[in-house]
Amino acid sequence: MSTQPPPPPGGGRTDASAVRIGALVPLTRPGWTAAGRHLLAGLELAVRDVNDTGGITGRPLELVVRDTAADPRRAEAAVAELAGLGVAALAGEYHSVVARAAATAADAIGLPYLCSSAVLDALTDRPTEWVARLPPPQSRGWQVYADFLLGAGHRRIAVAAQPSVYWAAGTRVLRDRLAPHGGSVGELDLTTLTPADVCDALAAERATALLLLLGHPEPAMSVVRAVRRDPRLTDLTIGAPAGQPEFAEWATALGTDGAAVPFLRYLPERLTPLGARVAVALRERLAEAPSFVAFEGYDTVAVLADVLRSHGVDRARTAAAWPRVAVEGTRGTIRFTRTPGSHVWQWDRPPVQIADRDPARPERFRVLHTG
Template identity: 65%
Template sequence: MGAVRIGVLVPLSRPGWLEAGQQLLGGMELAVREVNAAGGVDGRPVELLVRDTAADPARAAAAVTELAGLGVAALAGEYHSVVARAVAARADELGVPFLCSSAVLDALTARPTDRVARLSPAQSHGWRIYGDHLLAAGHRHLAVATQRGAYWESGTRILRAHLAAHGGSVLELGIDPAAVCDALAASDATAVLLLTGFPDPAVPLVRALRQDPRLAGLLIGAPAGQPEFTEWAALLGPAGAGVPFLRYLPERLSPLGARVADALHGQFGREPSFVAFEGWDTVTVLAAMLGSATTKWADVRVTGTRGPIRFEQVPGIGVWQWAWPPVQVADRDPADPDRFRILHTG
């Protein structure tokens, strides 16, 4: 018998977040090497068929059709929520299991389905934890510099509802740096969140905000996780420190997590991001499911890098969900931008 093929969808070219795609794929590749070294799936090696989505939903949906035609046993991956939604819809239509590794948009599918599961937390879960951190730090009146798009619009709604329940407010702005600075200077916002793509327009916005003397002391936040990646630090230097973001790691890694972290460090030549752990966990889950007598997500029990993984049906979420991965709010330390500080956990 031939290899067990898993179709992988990841952003590996612009306008996708390249480092996220590379980290996600790197984690998957490490897990495949380990699974195959241990005998594969029922004696068959695992093989990844990788397709670059370039953050394009139509391109990703076409790749799903191609991969299904090649006979993949399952689909995995994707970082961008709107792309993962297109993948999930097409996978469901074609009857191919899809494990979403990193995308968080609550409405991953238009209707409930047993064919799709997700490792990353739903946006409503993680972003409420982010809102809790802001409230605990005394920020009740926020501004968001935001682009159009389902993911950013959903994030704004989540934050607005969460802060309103605590007497807070959210001012919605555009992405022109000069206009954003002027609006913030005239507002009562104590924090501005960047709900934008990376590197543009996030990087020009940070530079403008840091350079405006009227905004000294204003907190800049990026819940979508842009500061996690080395490109953020390379482009912004010290200006990119002190920007809280969400990442999905425990406060302390287990022995398994630490071993995988060491292996990923050797593979990347630097500390892995949480996205690489999502990649490793994804392949490990699929290998366990494809090697069992059942293909039901509810029957999966796996020890992942960030804790025990099992899937549940969560109210309001139409796919099988790991509820929940560990969540941190972290930032880059202003005293050492290469070091991360954990500010809040949930």
Template identity: 75%
Template sequence: MDQEDRPIRIGALVPLTKPGWVEAGRQLLAGLELAVGEVNDTGGIGGRPVELVVRDTAADPGKAASAVDELAGLGVAALAGEYHSVVARAVAARADAAGLPYLCSSAVLDALTDEPTERVARLAPAQSRGWRVYADFLLAAGHRRIAVATQPSVYWASGTRILREYLDSRGGTVVELDMGAHSPAAVCDELVSNRATALLLLVGIPEPAVPIVQAVRGDQRLAEVLIGAPAGQPEFAGWAASLGDDSAAIPFLRYLPERLTALGARVETALREQLGTTPSFVAFEGHDTITVLADVLRTHGTDRARIAEAWPHVTVDGTRGQIQFSRTPGINVWQWTWPPIQVVDRDPADPSRFRVLHAG
């Protein structure tokens, strides 16, 4: 096969098995695959088809780093994807060391890399941006005594720090409840004793998030307490399936605009048909990832160094707006500044429907 006929390979890293967030991984992969199909249906890149080489990270940083090495050896032009922030950090570090350009689709941890790099770019907003928008929502709703249920993780610790610093400077307080030391019933008691008006779930699903929600919702002392999940757990159908009516009125962060672009509306229809359910913002992130990479490949070719040099020159119409990358203080990678951010919940009158509560 001549070079001109060979597929252009893009490595895709997604969590497809547990303990990864499988539902998010499937949404991300659906967006990636749909966009690749669209590129190939319109002639590929200079007549060459795009081939997505998928590897399951299972939320394991070591497994993901090994996959980067494998994909580099397979000759991929670039890497795409990943949902879990801690895994994306491992991918970014290994990709940078291997000279591979990496467009991170969905991970938000500010410190995606320890040092500045030209090779890594990101579509998702930084955690400090999104979680401050969430804190603004809490303050606007009158919540200043906030409790957070947490588990050990760089991501959860970062979220707690962002919330504490932002709320403390605006007259709020944050009490941290370590779920390694508290049962759901003990969480309820702590909420009462601390006079908290909101509890944020900085924990995994279904355990311990589901039992915590059930305990709080079943405690008459806490009828007025808001439960929130800034990391987006209620976005996915599995949340509603696990909690039923209790899944509603739990605000979370979603990275969608008030209105999708014309491309986004068309993609939403195609994703809904492909997934058999409402596509999440993660699926749109996947589609936008390939849209950006296809544009870069068309204009800069398949050389890895030239792809990495292209990030500051990108101007692409995505599903959620025009995408451009810039340098942002405190962020060591090329960043889309900024994707749209919403605070959303499931409507108590119909938990299958979402309500936009706040935008930032």
């Protein structure tokens, strides 16, 4: 008999008067647990703030947390369970393939889902009124990343990749954006190559940039260490579009080897006044600098609380409210629209940055490009 791990603190309360939001978060391996911890911190902080200002028309807001562990099947089961518990809406998830499973399940049963931090364009196979998303679709963010590479003079790009719908979609975006400008993208399959093999291939192909489309912490960190120590590759740029260097564990494990690795993050040049206040509270809660994922978590609850206060807790009314949302979040005013190629409601202007860690001070970030 398999057993589920106990819910996180605050995940198992049963206040009958509460308005409940179901939260899907990767909290155990093989999920990216650092991202899950930041996402949950943002969600929980926002719930606290909502309740400190009157809750949902006098009723407390409650977060019912389920750990997805980066498992789509587990996410599907959690959606069904949370729907049965009477949650008013779903929030969360970081891993794109898991969020896609959750979105499909939520659409099938008519449960509003605001995706916090997953970017795969095809979040659902069909148009749905039930699902909305805060981060930009992968096609937009990775096009910005490709433009950054072009601007930095890179034309021969290599990607060290593992099999994944998400990684494959990102590679297509990069190739389509780079090709008209004479750029090429070669793929190195990490299911058959060792980090030493990757170094040999990079030296032979004379690539100027290597992008890590790999699991974290491994094999991504092993590849970084191997490349940094190879004298043939001293001028090679290492990039991580998916954002691995954003989290403190990257800098702790890699030190200066993990610096100067450009990555995507979804932060503005300047946080809103709300964002500045939330940043202080998140740093205290996390005992480290909050990532963009923590702000995404906060903004998710801020949007849902506004909708629930304005339109009530009926699920159909919540889903119908997506196009009328106008919420001042931590990173700007959040409104939803339909974008070409997307079947879900999408924040129309999420910020996009490319940043890295400063080699002189790896705990400090440098913004290299915005889009």
